[in-house]
Amino acid sequence: MTLLRLAWRNLLGAGTRTALNVLVLSLTFVAIVASLGLLEGMNQQTARAMVEAEVGGGQLWHPRYDPFDPLALAEAHGAPPPAARRMIADGSAAAILVVPGTFYPNGRLRPLLLKGIDPGQRVLALPTGPLAADGDEIPILIGQRTARACGLAVGDTVTLQWRDAAGTIDARDARVVEVMRTPVQSVDLNQAWLPLERLRGLAAMPGEATLVVAARDVVPPDDAGAWRSRSQDELLADVRSLVRSKAVGAAIVYVLLLFLSMLAIFDTQVLSLFRRRKEIGTLMALGMPRGTVAALFTLEGALHGVLAVVAGALYGAPLLARFARVGWKLSVKADSYGFALGDTLYPVYSLRVVALTLLGLLLVTTFVSFLPTRRIASLQPTEALRGRAG
Amino acid sequence: MTGDLLIETHELTKRYPMGASEIVALRQVTLRFDAGEFAGLVGPSGSGKTTLLNILGSLDVPSEGSATVLGERIETLTHRRAAELRNRHIGFIFQTFNLLPVYTVFENVEFPLLLLKVPAAERRRAVMDALERVGLADRARSRPAQLSGGQCQRVAISRAIVKRPSLVLADEPTANLDAENSHNVIQTMGRLNHELGTTFIFSTHDEKVIRYLRRTISLVDGAVARDERGAAA
Numbered sequence: 001m002t003l004l005r006l007a008w009r010n011l012l013g014a015g016t017r018t019a020l021n022v023l024v025l026s027l028t029f030v031a032i033v034a035s036l037g038l039l040e041g042m043n044q045q046t047a048r049a050m051v052e053a054e055v056g057g058g059q060l061w062h063p064r065y066d067p068f069d070p071l072a073l074a075e076a077h078g079a080p081p082p083a084a085r086r087m088i089a090d091g092s093a094a095a096i097l098v099v100p101g102t103f104y105p106n107g108r109l110r111p112l113l114l115k116g117i118d119p120g121q122r123v124l125a126l127p128t129g130p131l132a133a134d135g136d137e138i139p140i141l142i143g144q145r146t147a148r149a150c151g152l153a154v155g156d157t158v159t160l161q162w163r164d165a166a167g168t169i170d171a172r173d174a175r176v177v178e179v180m181r182t183p184v185q186s187v188d189l190n191q192a193w194l195p196l197e198r199l200r201g202l203a204a205m206p207g208e209a210t211l212v213v214a215a216r217d218v219v220p221p222d223d224a225g226a227w228r229s230r231s232q233d234e235l236l237a238d239v240r241s242l243v244r245s246k247a248v249g250a251a252i253v254y255v256l257l258l259f260l261s262m263l264a265i266f267d268t269q270v271l272s273l274f275r276r277r278k279e280i281g282t283l284m285a286l287g288m289p290r291g292t293v294a295a296l297f298t299l300e301g302a303l304h305g306v307l308a309v310v311a312g313a314l315y316g317a318p319l320l321a322r323f324a325r326v327g328w329k330l331s332v333k334a335d336s337y338g339f340a341l342g343d344t345l346y347p348v349y350s351l352r353v354v355a356l357t358l359l360g361l362l363l364v365t366t367f368v369s370f371l372p373t374r375r376i377a378s379l380q381p382t383e384a385l386r387g388r389a390g
Numbered sequence: 391m392t393g394d395l396l397i398e399t400h401e402l403t404k405r406y407p408m409g410a411s412e413i414v415a416l417r418q419v420t421l422r423f424d425a426g427e428f429a430g431l432v433g434p435s436g437s438g439k440t441t442l443l444n445i446l447g448s449l450d451v452p453s454e455g456s457a458t459v460l461g462e463r464i465e466t467l468t469h470r471r472a473a474e475l476r477n478r479h480i481g482f483i484f485q486t487f488n489l490l491p492v493y494t495v496f497e498n499v500e501f502p503l504l505l506l507k508v509p510a511a512e513r514r515r516a517v518m519d520a521l522e523r524v525g526l527a528d529r530a531r532s533r534p535a536q537l538s539g540g541q542c543q544r545v546a547i548s549r550a551i552v553k554r555p556s557l558v559l560a561d562e563p564t565a566n567l568d569a570e571n572s573h574n575v576i577q578t579m580g581r582l583n584h585e586l587g588t589t590f591i592f593s594t595h596d597e598k599v600i601r602y603l604r605r606t607i608s609l610v611d612g613a614v615a616r617d618e619r620g621a622a623a
Binding site for chain 1: 444447469476477482484488490491492493501502504505506549
């Protein structure tokens with residue numbers, strides 16, 4: 001208690017020096033929490049958007065389906081296994097048929113994927129309702145990125161070409177009935193969504209699908225025969241590893257920030273030991289053991305960390321809370337990095353992130369504060385009283 | 391208690407390395423101090439007064455010979471045991487007062503009792519008693535920076551006596567004070583020596599202090615040149 005009181009008084013006595021150290025440390029604390037919150041927000045927001053628009057609760061893939069092998073796509077279709085058909089029937093899964101094709105927007109050739117989906121499905125958060133339009137023209141739904149790249153808008157007509165199950169090439173005009181805004185590029189870029197039964201008819205693939213997507217709260221069945229079950233975690237693994245790779249880059253910045261703050265604390269401690277040698281000698285003369293004197297100086301340094309956390313909480317909490325509410329407006333560049341984030345990134349500050357940052361900061365501050373005090377162990381009281389470094 | 395053997399040094403020598411050679415600060419000093427003495431180590435600068443005082447206060451150790459303070463052999467004490475000896479039995483008064491600037495007068499005087507883990511009520515009583523003895527009870531809430539040099543030294547005296555030590559070592563206690571304050575400070579210490587029976591040993595070359603001493607030990611080049619007892623002024 002005596003040590004704490006003396007350390008506290010010494011800190012207050014140091015005035016501006018303490019204030020500056022606390023400011024620098026608290027800025028580091030807030031900056032680290034803010035950027036960790038951004039990463040966590042990026043992780044959660046991307047995963048949520050992917051789950052809602054593409055991944056669902058998991059997927060069942062046709063044995064030949066490989067999203068990274070366009071050449072195998074022509075063969076990747078077949079009747080879904082019975083367990084999947086039951087899920088499709090009760091609305092807890094949606095079948096998707098993928099057929100490679102080409103379309104000719106404004107006279108230009110552009111390869112794309114034709115994806116058939118039930119217009120009434122509720123499994124994925126895609127605006128497939130307008131695909132239920134009647135008429136001879138094929139209704140198609142495209143994403144805003146594809147629309148922008150091809151110069152298409154709602155109501156435009158575009159020629160589609162595809163190869164059916166027998167290898168016969170066919171072509172028809174299609175009308176854009178909806179342009180969707182989605183943060184998920186992989187349901188937008190170079191693809192057009194059609195009514196499932198129309199595509200099955202056009203491609204001569206009745207009752208077939210390439211993959212089956214389970215609803216968000218449903219796990220795809222394991223007993224799917226040759227069809228391969230892909231869990232939600234497997235399907236999100238790439239995105240999560242992308243976020244992790246960003247986290248490594250961010251960690252370098254934290255280390256630099258922390259290093260600069262710790263340099264300030266270390267300097268303060270060294271200066272303090274140099275300027276207060278006579279005080280150290282007095283404390284020893286009054287009967288304070290060397291270890292206790294070293295503990296006093298370490299405690300003073302560590303209290304900088306405690307004050308920084310308090311200061312950081314005072315101005316950082318409202319600042320970060322507002323940041324979490326308003327979010328961070330993203331430029332178009334974020335879209336090209338492959339993150340399904342939309343226009344705004346909303347940081348997420350979990351208790352775990354704040355607690356770990358706080359603990360890390362306090363531990364590092366205490367350790368850095370302790371390092372210079374080791375000199376006290378070899379300091380002679382007589383040297384200290386004379387104001388010598390020993 | 392008064393008259394009992396408190397300190398005994400036997401052929402005490404202290405050497406300090408100085409580059410390739412060494413400086414001999416004390417040469418075979420043999421002395422005895424009894425409880426209740428009001429004694430001074432006098433001599434010019436560099437005569438070894440402070441070195442001897444530091445060894446008697448267990449802040450330093452002899453190079454040769456022995457020093458026994460309150461039954462403890464200084465040369466064999468560990469750092470922790472030496473700190474304990476100072477904490478319990480020895481009070482220090484320094485030339486530059488050495489008060490803790492961030493503490494109030496009361497807290498400065500209270501500090502040795504906190505180290506001794508004395509209960510709060512007893513601490514308060516002891517601190518106020520010590521401050522009253524030096525006439526500074528009304529400045530208990532002041533900070534050292536708000537006091538004059540003489541007042542600071544009287545706070546330092548209070549701090550030295552608050553735990554009722556057997557021995558108070560004062561290193562040039564009046565060197566930073568004017569004549570009037572020197573007079574007040576030395577008179578205060580003399581009164582405390584009389585009232586409490588505490589042994590006071592000074593290092594000084596201040597003539598104003600020397601005339602108050604009941605025993606004067608003159609050091610020249612680290613050796614005892616004279617050891618005189620006589621009535622104080």
